[in-house]
Amino acid sequence: MKNTKSPLKEKLLRTPGQSLDEEINKIIDDQALTYLLAPIFFIILAIMEWYKWYMAVPPSPWTMTIMALIVAVFSVYKIVPLRKKLVALRQGRDGEKAVAEMLNFYREAKMKVFHDIVGENFNIDHVVVSTRGVFLVETKTYSKPMKGKTEITFNGQTIIKNGYRFNDDILIQVKGSSKWLRDLIEELTAKEVEVQPAVVFPGWYVRMTNEYKSDIWMLNPRNLDKFIMGKKEILTDEDVKLISNHLSRYIRSTQE
Structure with missing residues (x-):
């Protein structure tokens, strides 16, 4: 709502592993989703073409099927290294959070x-x-x-x-x-x-x-x-x- 605003006056301090969380989200949003959605899009088009063929509508399924396969293979090729990178980033983030929990002792001191x-x-x-x-x-x-x-x-x-x-x-x-x-x-x-x-x-x-x-x-x-x-x-x-x-x-x- 435009007539309201946050009750927080100051920006918050950063949390443990925040940079890694931001990098993880960036990879998912900017890269991984693209490679996931692209093959789904072409697979849907291929299904539509096969439906036209089945219903005796002038079809062109092979073209869309080949395109769908190419895009799917390419997307898998790109997603595999992204998955490995995300695993490493999440492991690093969890390590930072674990160390941060240990550092709570120092705040008590x-x-x-x-x-x-x-x-x-x-x-x-x-x-x-x-x-x-x-x-x-x-x-x-x-x-x-x-x-x-x-x-x-x-x-x-x-x-x-x-x-x-x-x-x-x-x-x-x-x-x-x-x-x-x-x-x-x-x-x-x-x-x-x-x-x-x-x-x-x-x-x-x-x-x-x-x-x-x-x-x-x-x-x-x-x-x-x-x-x-x-x-x-x-x-x-x-x-x-x-x-x-x-x-x-x-x-x-x-x-x-």
């Missing part, structure tokens, strides 16, 4: 927790702001083998997943995101604050060997509290409030 902070062509899954510092948490949700070990090892330079070198892009991503967040906080608050990056792997046993020095933590999300609570307090309550307020405003300003 009077820490500020933010989810899905959007930058330019990327997003940060979670940010924790506390007197112990600012922590960037990136969630990586990977499928596990049905049997056998599920171990990720990080020596400070290389990620080893079940004995195989794995995806060094994670390090580049997290370092870039941490720098961006550090610069954003400085721009918003005029305070220089170090950002501690962490990568969590739900469901995996994660071991850091510290063979090479690295500022990035890699761990199972259940161990996050030990790492954060083990840090010394470096920010005041006023600092936490200042940073949190500015981050909240920034997140709301990025909402469409």
Whole structure:
């Protein structure tokens, strides 16, 4: 109704996995539906042509049947990889939500927790702001083998997943995101604050060997509290409030 408006005055903060939800919906709406509806359309046309033929109306069923088959085969060809991508995205989204539930502990400890902070062509899954510092948490949700070990090892330079070198892009991503967040906080608050990056792997046993020095933590999300609570307090309550307020405003300003 035009004479009414929402009672909510401010835009909401983003929810865990919101970027992945948006990407999932975009794939379904913009791509998957097209490949599903196209063959249905031509199949209906083919049925109509066969009906005309059966009713002795001058038919042309073979043309429409061939077209329907071509479109159906093409659509299946396009949908299969989309389905795989949607499975991966949903798994990633569920991983972010699972980590977000674990982070509720930090809110009880009077820490500020933010989810899905959007930058330019990327997003940060979670940010924790506390007197112990600012922590960037990136969630990586990977499928596990049905049997056998599920171990990720990080020596400070290389990620080893079940004995195989794995995806060094994670390090580049997290370092870039941490720098961006550090610069954003400085721009918003005029305070220089170090950002501690962490990568969590739900469901995996994660071991850091510290063979090479690295500022990035890699761990199972259940161990996050030990790492954060083990840090010394470096920010005041006023600092936490200042940073949190500015981050909240920034997140709301990025909402469409």
